[in-house]
Amino acid sequence: MGIVSSQLSISLDGYVAGPEQSRQDPLGRGGLRLHEWFFGLDAERAQDGSAGVDQSVDAKVVEEMTRDVGAYVMGRRMFGGGDGPWDEGWRGWWGEDPSFRTPVFVLSHHPREPLLMRDGTEFRFVTDGIDSALRQARAAAGDREVAIAGGASTVRQYLAAGAIDILHLHLVPIVLGAGERLFDGITPRLEQETVVAGPTVTHLRYRVLR
């Protein structure tokens, strides 16, 4: 059975999103700064057209983290859902090629038919909780990895449940001062496995101890 992993960008003061998150501003005030290192990547790829062959340290880390993933689990807000029923026209933030290219299990309180996207990504909506979503993702992934894609509250729930084996943190040298804390109310035991210094951020891989 494959491992279960998750990756998050985190500020030096422990925040994974800024304050005042909303559907319009899902990362919260200042939260975009947590992801600039990653967007920098995208810009580079778009510029030289060499998707997948970017040799930068950051790109290599991202590639290594994602290449063995056979299924994702995602919270409803990360997919763009609110508390109400789904707007059937909504197909996620990522357009027709969301780049997951695997089944993605979206936690939700509202049932919805699966969405098959152009690049092979298939969003499947799970209404019976995080255990069921993980079970389905494991079945879909087979020997490959299951990645808990986010958002932070979803990752926190799986960490609290002891269901995550590997936690990747991209440590961004900013101080947000307020917002959503990854370790709010949970105190997992972690063991440092690998450390990779990117040009602006540090990529940390931790094993979650049982």
Next chain:
Amino acid sequence: MGIVSSQLSISLDGYVAGPEQSRQDPLGRGGLRLHEWFFGLDAERAQDGSAGVDQSVDAKVVEEMTRDVGAYVMGRRMFGGGDGPWDEGWRGWWGEDPSFRTPVFVLSHHPREPLLMRDGTEFRFVTDGIDSALRQARAAAGDREVAIAGGASTVRQYLAAGAIDILHLHLVPIVLGAGERLFDGITPRLEQETVVAGPTVTHLRYRVLR
């Protein structure tokens, strides 16, 4: 003029000491875990008698951080002082060989004669504030570095005053959940300079931008 640096061990959730700090328990509940990597060092050195030649990654980092320091500044609590006048019999936590081997300027509200220790460390007590202490430390250090030794509130004051050039953080993969936060009320701008992976913790060196 030498640079001003500071080093702190910090948890993944941004704490530099545990909750319920007291004179009896200056690191707070669980706070000792932040320093185990360092105490591990000491144990190793004591065991093989090879003080200064320990080749471990952690030891090398510590040696590099301290070898150019010409003076230290320290808060009164780190030296072991409370709110009242000094107990003249108190000579710090470290015995007669505190290993600083330079002048150490101790912030205090109460004057006291300097204390010259056996290994050359000289504690000098400064009652007219952090600017004065830093000025005196710079004068004593000459071209060498001034290190703000701690505790956290002293480092925070100097960070808030824009007086620190280099911040070393030893990132310890523990979640304290409560305690004293380094970045409480301050949001310095930092730039990652170097990253060194120790066996259990990560040593991060940041430049503080003006």
